Amino acid sequence: MMQSLQAVWIWMEPWYSYAAFGLAVLMLLMLAVVGLMARRLKALRRREHLTSELLMRFQPSLGVEKNFNALLELVGTVIDAPVYAFYVVKDKQYLLKAVRHSETDFGKVRPSYSGLAAYKKENYMPPISLQPASIPSKLEIVKEGEVPLLTLPLGGRGAVRIGPVRKVDKSTAAALESIGETMQAMVPEIVLAETMRAQIDVVLASGKALQNISDAAVDPVSTLRLMIGACSRAAGADGGIFFERVPGRAEYRIIAASGADPVIVQELQNDQVTMEELSEQGSKHGYKLIQQSDADYYQLPPYVAAQASAAVCAVSVGGAGTLVLLFSRIAQTADIGLNQLTRVAQELSEIIAAQSPLQHLSKVYVNILKQLARMMDNLNPYTVGYSEQMSRYSIVIAKQLKLPEDEIRDIALAAYLSNIGVLGLSSELYQKEGKYTESEYEMMKLHSEVGASIVSVTTGNKRVASYIMHHHERIDGGGYPTGLRGNDIPMGAKIIAVVQTFLAKINGRRGRDPLPFDQALQMLQSAAGSQLDPTVVAALVGWFQSKRSDPRVAKGALGSCWDMCCTPSSICEHCPVYRSKSQDKMCWEHETNLCNQHGKSCETCFVRTEYMTRKETKKIG
Structure with a gap:
């Protein structure tokens, strides 16, 4: 028996050796794969970190030079070199937009003293412009004379040159290529923001000049x-x-x-x-x-x-x-x-x-501006009647606050024309659906200043113009265009801000349903003291509460839908609800109503949601 086992072992011994050797090789391969995956994971995390850093540093509103300097500073944390230069393509040439130089510590870079001129202790001075032929199609070291420069192309939109650099390892190259991919999308945004900033400066300067000339002519x-x-x-x-x-x-x-x-x-x-x-x-x-x-x-x-x-x-x-x-x-x-x-x-x-x-012409101008505001409202079913709503609810608040009659008239006009300034902006901008980019938002913010200039130039009414100018200021000072706070904001502007915020909640947009009436009032009250003036908010809320407790509306809506929504007669005259004016049915109970023509849906219309809230709380018999 023992002899048989020994014979089997002698026969199998070589195979065990082979198996042990194979197992060792397999383990080495697994360790190599794990190491490779770990390195790739580390590289991926580094890329994610660099991308996150890029996005954090990217702020179009800062302007071209500051943004590009911030991007070059991030490049300086990846590769150490004496000089970093950022070029942007314009008119088929690469133009120098920013230069930074290394500090003593690795990764620390600072702007050059002249902005675009090289630091005096450096031997290399980046040229003001480059021909496209000098820019490689991928990350590569190229020579300018005897100076080796690592060039990072940005997809035909720009390039970063770093130098002198004689060699670059694979890890650093991969990180720079990752940065370059993200920068490609940023360069157009930064350039666009700068172009829009220049346009804004022209608009403001022209508006002020026009206003000064107009003031001298008519006032x-x-x-x-x-x-x-x-x-x-x-x-x-x-x-x-x-x-x-x-x-x-x-x-x-x-x-x-x-x-x-x-x-x-x-x-x-x-x-x-x-x-x-x-x-x-x-x-x-x-x-x-x-x-x-x-x-x-x-x-x-x-x-x-x-x-x-x-x-x-x-x-x-x-x-x-x-x-x-x-x-x-x-x-x-x-x-x-x-x-x-x-x-x-x-x-x-x-x-x-x-x-x-x-002076008599100002009335003519007012009527023209009102017609223009209505025309803009009618371009979109969701804004039909908006200017009239702004004016009526502003009058309500002004009367609740017992303001003088002449001030109420000016507030009503300013509220009606509060968005007239968008006429001076791109039609594509104010008709855009969805969220604005940061650059577009900065441009859109101009509408208050442009609107104030239009009204001042055409009517000479400085008080109305000031209400329009400041209707986006916040009580806490975080608004625009001048960051006024508290009592420094004109009362008319505070009233317009409250009405505009309220209407934004109860009027829907494409892809966004309006809030129920009571929820809109709650959000209005939650903004009191920070965004909105508490006294003005209380005046509007108090008026609604008084109206809701009026016995005359105890069994119905607060008012007719055409009155509450300020629907134009061109729609109402064809609506069966308006023609019948029956008290037996609510407007939403008429199957053939024309609510959709002014951006309303009966299920979410504030006229109905207000009624349903009172009914559910048994305030309606």
Whole structure:
């Protein structure tokens, strides 16, 4: 038996050796695979980290140079080199947009002193432009003269040059290629943001220039301020005040001032005797210069001498009023300058007279702007009636707050025209469905400033323009365009902000259903104190609560759908609900209603969701 087992073992012994050897080889192969997978996983994680870092550093609003410098700084954490340069393709050339240089510590880079010029201690200076032929199709070291430069192409959109670099290992190359793939998508966004920023600057500069010219053309007060400043400089005066006689009354009122101490302006407004004397002096002589050496000077009240310590000049502006110039010092050539002012004053009186008929045009402009706003509303079924809704609910809040009638009128107009500024932007932008890119959002934010300029230029109503300008400010200071906070925000702008936020909740969009009525009110209240003014929110919520408790609406909706939604007559006149005006049925109970023509669905319309909430809480019998 033992001999048989020994024979079997002798026969099998070589096979065990082979099996052991094969097992060892298999284990080595497995270890190699595991090591390779670990290295690939490590490389993948590194790529994910670099991609995440790129996205965190990428901020289009920072501008071209800052963004490209941030990207070059990240490249500096991957490969150490003296110089990093970023090129962008424009007009079939690679143009230098940013340069950074290494610090002593690895991975630390800083901007060059001149922005695009090489640091003076470096031998290599990147050229301002490169020809496409000098850019390789993949990551590669190329020579510029004797300088070896690692060039990372960005898919024909740009390139990064790093150097001098004589060699690069596979791991670093892989990381740089990963960065390059992500950068390819970023370059167009950064360039687009810079282009839009330039367009924004042009729009704002043009708007301000147009507004200044328009103010001088149609607004008498703006014209007077402009002319007072010009006349003061021409005559060497410190400032001036213009006043007129109130029509039909024996008293005077100050219309405009420039460069004059506000205290003096206020004192003069309360001093009818001095204004009458100065008016008579100007009318009698054309202009009357009263210097400190004249006896008449000491008849002037002390508050005038506080600024006009050398002389006062009264200039008659035809039948329009009197211009008073204040001098702290008087030049020997003052009479020459003042003689010229008499001619300027005559022209100024003619301008003021010519402006009077233009005031009537503001009503025409208002009607045109309202028609344009309605036209924009009608471009999309979800915005039909929007401007009218904005105006009506703003009036509701203004009345709840017991504001003066003239202020209520201005708030109503500003609310109606709150989005008129989008006319100055791309139609593709304001008609876009879905979320804006960061660049598009920055451009869209301009609509408040552009709208304010349009209204100011066409109507001359500064208060309405200020409401439009600031209706996207936040109570906590986080809004735009100027970051006003709290009481610094005009009341009209606060009211428009609340109404706009409320309507955004109860009016749907394509792909987004409106919120139920009570949920919209709750979200409005949750934004009070941070985004919205609490007093204004409380006024709107209180009005709805009062209306809901009114016995006249106890068994029905708060109002007719065409009234609550401000639906245009062009839709209503064809709707069977409107034609019947029956109290027996709710609007949503008519199967043939035309709600879809103004972006409504009966299931989610706030007229119905408000009614259903009251019914479910048994407030409706």
